[in-house]
Amino acid sequence: TVAGGAAAGPGSAELAAGFPLLLSGEWWLAVGAHHPVAAANWVFFANVDVLFWVIAQLQDSTWLIDPYWTLLPPMIGAFYWAHPAADADPLRSLVVTTLVWLWSLRLTHSYFRREEWQIGAREDWRFSSMRASIGEARWWWVSFFAAYLSQHVMLMGITLPLYFVYADPAPWHPVWDTLAAA
Structure with a gap:
């Protein structure tokens, strides 16, 4: 103790x-x-990196990682906000949560528009191109690193500031927080 x-x-x-x-x-x-950041990383690793990779092997497509970009930031933000160690300024928390949800909704709309309003219709062209250049014989294991582990690093990286927002009780700073939210 x-x-x-x-x-x-x-x-x-x-x-x-x-x-x-x-x-x-x-x-x-x-x-x-x-350790909320470590916990979020472990949950993401098991449920997205590994589970989605296994599903991709069964479906022969990495499409599932794309819509997760629209879901994960609000989910991680909610996790940090609800965590017992959270101690956030209410105004900063509200502004950041609103901005993350607006970003997520915009990205969701872009995803569905690109996919012609279907879910899982095709995998991202970058992964299709990698698959073609690497070959099916190696793509099954390369895809774990190229399509899942790399996405893990990027998604956790862009959501890391959320941890600091929800862990810092400092009041709204009129200059810096306003500039950050702009």
Whole structure:
């Protein structure tokens, strides 16, 4: 425990314990409670990187990653906002949440317009081009890195500022926050 009796997150001794620790539900709950960015990354890795990649192998198409760009930023923002460690300024939180949802709605509209109002009609032309140049024999494993792990880094990177918005109780700064929201 730390000062005040609160439970500490997993420390170096626990992390050094090795693989059996990873199977402990208690450890995962501690990571989620004390390390929201790490928790968001692990959830994304398991549910998007790995699961969507497996689905892509079954469907022979990476289309599923494209609409996720429209869903993930608001979902990660909601996770950081609802996290027990969140301590955000209400005005900054409201402005950022609104901007993320507006961006998501615009991107969703662009996706459906590009896909002629169908979902999953085709995979992104960049991945189709990579698939053709690399060849089917290697694309199955290259796609994990090219289409999923790379998207993970980009999506988590663009949503990282949301963590700081929801973790900082500093009041709205009339110059800097207004410029950032503009």
